[in-house]
Amino acid sequence: MADDRTFGFRTRALHAGTPPDGETGARALPLHLSTAFVFDSTEHAAELFALRTYGNIYTRIGNPTVAAFEEKLASLEGGLGALATASGLSAQLITILSVAQSGDHIVASANLYGGTVTQFSVTLKRMGIETAFVAPGDLDAVRAALQDNTRALFVETIGNPNGAVADIAGLAEIAHAAGVPLVVDNTFATPYLCRPIEHGADVVVHSATKFIGGHGTVMGGAIVESGTFPWGAGRHLLLSTPSPGYHGLNFVETFGEYAFLQRARVEVLRDVGASISPMNAWLLVQGLETLAVRMPQHVANARAVAEFLHGRDEVAWVSYADLPDSPDRALAARYLPLGAGAVFTFGLRGGREAGRAFIEALELWSHLANVGDAKSLVIHPASTTHQQLTDEQLLAGGVSPEMVRLSVGLEDANDLIWDLERALAAASRATEVRA
Amino acid sequence: MILTTPAERRALLDRSRTVAMIGASPNRSRPSYFVFSYLRTKGKLDVTPINPTIAEIDGVRAYPSLDAYAAERGAPDIVDVFRKPQEAPQVTREAIAAGAKAIWFQYGVINDEAIRLADEAGLDVVVDRCIKVESARFDGGLALGGMNTGLLTAKRHAR
Numbered sequence: 001m002a003d004d005r006t007f008g009f010r011t012r013a014l015h016a017g018t019p020p021d022g023e024t025g026a027r028a029l030p031l032h033l034s035t036a037f038v039f040d041s042t043e044h045a046a047e048l049f050a051l052r053t054y055g056n057i058y059t060r061i062g063n064p065t066v067a068a069f070e071e072k073l074a075s076l077e078g079g080l081g082a083l084a085t086a087s088g089l090s091a092q093l094i095t096i097l098s099v100a101q102s103g104d105h106i107v108a109s110a111n112l113y114g115g116t117v118t119q120f121s122v123t124l125k126r127m128g129i130e131t132a133f134v135a136p137g138d139l140d141a142v143r144a145a146l147q148d149n150t151r152a153l154f155v156e157t158i159g160n161p162n163g164a165v166a167d168i169a170g171l172a173e174i175a176h177a178a179g180v181p182l183v184v185d186n187t188f189a190t191p192y193l194c195r196p197i198e199h200g201a202d203v204v205v206h207s208a209t210k211f212i213g214g215h216g217t218v219m220g221g222a223i224v225e226s227g228t229f230p231w232g233a234g235r236h237l238l239l240s241t242p243s244p245g246y247h248g249l250n251f252v253e254t255f256g257e258y259a260f261l262q263r264a265r266v267e268v269l270r271d272v273g274a275s276i277s278p279m280n281a282w283l284l285v286q287g288l289e290t291l292a293v294r295m296p297q298h299v300a301n302a303r304a305v306a307e308f309l310h311g312r313d314e315v316a317w318v319s320y321a322d323l324p325d326s327p328d329r330a331l332a333a334r335y336l337p338l339g340a341g342a343v344f345t346f347g348l349r350g351g352r353e354a355g356r357a358f359i360e361a362l363e364l365w366s367h368l369a370n371v372g373d374a375k376s377l378v379i380h381p382a383s384t385t386h387q388q389l390t391d392e393q394l395l396a397g398g399v400s401p402e403m404v405r406l407s408v409g410l411e412d413a414n415d416l417i418w419d420l421e422r423a424l425a426a427a428s429r430a431t432e433v434r435a
Numbered sequence: 436m437i438l439t440t441p442a443e444r445r446a447l448l449d450r451s452r453t454v455a456m457i458g459a460s461p462n463r464s465r466p467s468y469f470v471f472s473y474l475r476t477k478g479k480l481d482v483t484p485i486n487p488t489i490a491e492i493d494g495v496r497a498y499p500s501l502d503a504y505a506a507e508r509g510a511p512d513i514v515d516v517f518r519k520p521q522e523a524p525q526v527t528r529e530a531i532a533a534g535a536k537a538i539w540f541q542y543g544v545i546n547d548e549a550i551r552l553a554d555e556a557g558l559d560v561v562v563d564r565c566i567k568v569e570s571a572r573f574d575g576g577l578a579l580g581g582m583n584t585g586l587l588t589a590k591r592h593a594r
Contacts, residue, residue: 004441004442011587015587019590019591020589020590021591022591025591027589043476044476047472051469052469052473052476053472053473054576054577054580055579062579062581064579066581067578068578070582071581071582075583079583080582081581081582082583248464249464253466254469256543256565257542258568258580261581261582265581
């Protein structure tokens with residue numbers, strides 16, 4: 001460490017968390033495929049298990065390759081530290097279980113990924129944690145939904161699938177006034193396009209499966225924390241009173257600003273068991289190294305595709321926050337100045353039938369349930385990712401029957417547009433035949 | 436001098452050898468025991484409990500006061516403070532009298548008068564930080580916990 005220089009995003013993407021290996025001098029991150037690690041002595045083992053010293057014990061709780069991914073992502077998000085998990089859903093679950101228990105309450109955006117809505121409204125509800133879903137753009141409604149037993153406010157930077165951009169600073173102010181942390185799912189933006197902690201968010205969660213991995217190869221999730229939320233102020237007793245899960249340890253007293261991340265790891269990840277494979281963490285590190293190179297191309301292609309669709313008669317609407325007529329354009333300019341991501345939706349005239357014909361006519365766009373691959377992807381949410389939601393939940397989440405979701409990849413934009421043009425023609429023919 | 440950057444804290448830890456820990460507790464669930472035990476087992480710093488109510492912790496002899504410590508062991512490099520914020524000025528006066536080179540106020544031990552007294556007496560001052568966490572930031576321990584150490588380097592064995 002030469003001095004206290006603040007290094008840029010690209011430099012941190014390459015170097016944070018991944019210095020040369022101290023043992024071997026390996027310049028690339030070593031992949032430690034080991035479930036467990038030997039102790040130096042019985043005293044060392046005792047110190048490790050009592051959390052009095054740092055070190056490797058068992059890969060369910062931590063692993064040096066996983067830790068490198070965690071530190072790199074924490075650095076890119078501007079956080080205190082991070083905790084990697086098996087998936088984005090497990091990152092969310094571990095976040096909520098680190099601050100809430102049966103009888104507690106969370107407030108969440110109504111514009112969330114369908115899988116998150118189900119996790120909150122079904123699985124967390126069964127565990128005794130109630131969720132109030134509120135339109136995140138209605139700050140008064142969010143304020144009104146916060147209760148005495150509310151432990152977190154949860155939103156997505158860019159809503160999936162409707163693309164609404166969260167007013168992170170406005171939401172943080174409301175949450176903090178009530179003593180509640182703001183948790184932001186930053187999957188669609190990635191830290192390259194938005195760093196929620198800089199706008200007041202307290203916890204950032206990711207499905208690293210998407211743009212962080214970047215190649216559609218691995219599952220992974222992560223939790224990043226700012227280290228600035230006052231967990232000891234009296235609302236989060238799981239963190240500030242003696243824990244029976246760790247021999248009476250008071251996490252706030254013992255770990256200070258690290259209390260949340262420590263409890264999330266040594267109690268909740270330990271007990272939930274949703275740990276990431278070191279292999280996956282290793283691949284996610286390769287992904288993070290090139291994030292700042294890939295995201296501008298994702299965004300440029302997404303803009304080109306959105307503008308193409310916007311000008312077509314077969315298209316009823318395009319919901320991309322960078323378009324001039326988007327209701328989210330002001331929020332996008334503030335929170336996503338480098339671009340509103342590469343996942344967005346549009347509606348086909350001709351509704352459900354046109355949507356089916358469109359998707360089936362595509363040649364290059366892959367029809368599957370994922371986003372954030374280097375390859376371009378397409379899906380019809382109403383019949384796939386969101387099919388378990390009621391009509392009411394669908395509409396509250398901004399999903400309509402004619403909606404098609406695109407995840408724009410890194411191909412040549414003119415090839416992507418060529419393919420869309422062919423499929424739009426097929427969609428028109430399908431609806432004309434029926435008419 | 437009030438040390439606010441990681442580089443300054445690292446330099447302090449690198450040039451220090453002895454730590455007198457005010458308020459070190461033998462109670463295994465107390466934060467001060469965590470820190471004491473970490474420093475003792477790491478072995479890089481020679482840590483001594485300052486606590487009039489105990490004789491020793493884990494075989495390390497305790498001294499009843501900084502005065503008693505300094506009389507026998509000389510001036511400590513760092514006085515590490517686990518006390519209520521309002522008791523910090525008195526501890527600071529004792530640290531200055533004992534010839535301490537630095538005073539380290541642990542999490543939550545924030546007292547403007549104590550900071551000013553120490554700074555004016557020429558001591559290096561660290562406030563609202565944990566000496567265990569900062570040691571681990573530079574020895575690789577914190578990185579193993581997925582924490583953002585802020586350290587970037589292409590050199591081997593740099594942490």
